[in-house]
Amino acid sequence: MSERGAGGAGGGAHGDGPAVVWFRDDLRVADNPALRAAADSGRPVLCVYVWDDRSPEVRAPGGAARWWLHHSLHSLAERLEAMGATLTIRRGPAEQVIGGLLRETGTAAVYWNRRYGSERRIDERIKTAAREGGVEASSFGANLLFEPWTIRTGQGGPFSVYTPFWRACLAAPAPRKPVAAPARLTPASRIDGEELEALGLLPTHPDWAGGLRETWQPGERAAHEQLRRFLADDVAAYADDRDLPGVDATSRLSPRLRWGELSPHQLWHASATARDRSNAKGVSTFQSELGWREFAYHTLYEHPDMATVNIHRRYDAFPWPRLHPAALHAWQRGRTGIPLVDAGMRELWHSGVMHNRVRMVTASFLIKNLLVDWRHGEQWFWDTLVDADPANNPFNWQWVAGSGADAAPYFRVFNPELQREKFDRQGDYVRRWVPEWDTPDYPEPIVDLAETRRAALAAFDVVKSAR
Numbered sequence: 001m002s003e004r005g006a007g008g009a010g011g012g013a014h015g016d017g018p019a020v021v022w023f024r025d026d027l028r029v030a031d032n033p034a035l036r037a038a039a040d041s042g043r044p045v046l047c048v049y050v051w052d053d054r055s056p057e058v059r060a061p062g063g064a065a066r067w068w069l070h071h072s073l074h075s076l077a078e079r080l081e082a083m084g085a086t087l088t089i090r091r092g093p094a095e096q097v098i099g100g101l102l103r104e105t106g107t108a109a110v111y112w113n114r115r116y117g118s119e120r121r122i123d124e125r126i127k128t129a130a131r132e133g134g135v136e137a138s139s140f141g142a143n144l145l146f147e148p149w150t151i152r153t154g155q156g157g158p159f160s161v162y163t164p165f166w167r168a169c170l171a172a173p174a175p176r177k178p179v180a181a182p183a184r185l186t187p188a189s190r191i192d193g194e195e196l197e198a199l200g201l202l203p204t205h206p207d208w209a210g211g212l213r214e215t216w217q218p219g220e221r222a223a224h225e226q227l228r229r230f231l232a233d234d235v236a237a238y239a240d241d242r243d244l245p246g247v248d249a250t251s252r253l254s255p256r257l258r259w260g261e262l263s264p265h266q267l268w269h270a271s272a273t274a275r276d277r278s279n280a281k282g283v284s285t286f287q288s289e290l291g292w293r294e295f296a297y298h299t300l301y302e303h304p305d306m307a308t309v310n311i312h313r314r315y316d317a318f319p320w321p322r323l324h325p326a327a328l329h330a331w332q333r334g335r336t337g338i339p340l341v342d343a344g345m346r347e348l349w350h351s352g353v354m355h356n357r358v359r360m361v362t363a364s365f366l367i368k369n370l371l372v373d374w375r376h377g378e379q380w381f382w383d384t385l386v387d388a389d390p391a392n393n394p395f396n397w398q399w400v401a402g403s404g405a406d407a408a409p410y411f412r413v414f415n416p417e418l419q420r421e422k423f424d425r426q427g428d429y430v431r432r433w434v435p436e437w438d439t440p441d442y443p444e445p446i447v448d449l450a451e452t453r454r455a456a457l458a459a460f461d462v463v464k465s466a467r
Ligand code: FAD
Pocket: 242, 250, 251, 252, 253, 254, 255, 257, 258, 286, 289, 290, 292, 293, 294, 296, 354, 355, 356, 357, 359, 360, 363, 381, 385, 387, 388, 389, 390, 392, 393, 394, 396, 397, 400
């Protein structure tokens, strides 16, 4: 076991050094190719997580996501401990931290699972430096079913429309089978690290996480149990009921995927194995939703700045009026007087998620009825969702705004009252989150839906004529 502090990325011989596994959005031990490669290398294994809220390429997680991350890291540390290893936590810009760690420990090999946004520039730089220093550096595909550079149009470019994209995915070689967790890990010598608590990921003053604790149990074990239950109980009705927010019909696996407690490969193969005559339609629909996640990530790969920049640049001409903070605040707190919007925003605040149909309706209301720039909404979701995802969140906001890939046309303005009548006919969902609905305590709508729709369409005319 190497204690060769002075060797390192510049030092040359790393024959007996440890293999470092750098965990990021893959907080699991099963189907973790980087961890598996480290175990298979026969070297002592050093597991590391870097809390990097400093590198400009990294988008720091929002409040609800940090809560999840804390608990998921805690669970990962326990899993690794049971296998004989320790999770070392460090903080700071990843390039410096990983570079320093490779030198400090005389690392022979460093492994990680790939990221697809602008953070991949950090990974490229670390890989180059490590290799120049004689350290083996390998990255693995673990968080997507299909790597972005493998799914291309006939002209060799990325797809901009979902249906042909997903068709091309289904025609490509099938996603690999999940890899098993290593049974045991040979631990490398312990090195200094931070206590998880010292990262300050949990809210304290005030502690607003009561609703999250009530709703979720982060961690890999709970994730597997949730997947098992979904496939046993709910997937059969998924295709028919997934649009009904009052019915618990969807998998609620999004935070598991976001933090990598489960991989899409595990979901893909588990759902394929569970498929039978009674649930085939549900399984196919579920898999095509995983396809939307793939599409969002492939879009992020092409547009790493899509959280702030319109994918279709002609939307830069959209004449957003001056922001009315009171309207934004009413939306954020679920006090718009539009029941489905308020129910969704309160569900989000309490539980850190919101039903997909209602995400579309609340986003459309903000952008098109309140005429608030989609970036304000995206940022609020980023801060309040436990599944706040660097690809799915901006992708879907731009989808609703009309500026994104294969987006809803701008003129398709969701009417939140008709959506409620159609998808929450009995009012179960609205009543759960807005108990004072239909009482004098409930506020009047803050805007007139028909009037604001007309104003939005008039504003959109500016985009139509922009080049
Ligand atoms: P299920 O219906 O069980 O779907 C299974 C999985 O498929 C999901 O967990 C998710 O990974 C994927 N998926 C489903 N729908 C979509 C979609 N439209 N786009 C991309 N992937 C999808 N999803 C996030 O994971 N993180 C986000 O930050 C996020 N922000 C969104 C913002 C807006 C404005 C909108 C309209 C949608 C957003 N979504 C986001 C997509 C979707 O709403 C959630 O993935 C879904 O509600 C999660 O619930 P579920 O796991 O029960 O989904």
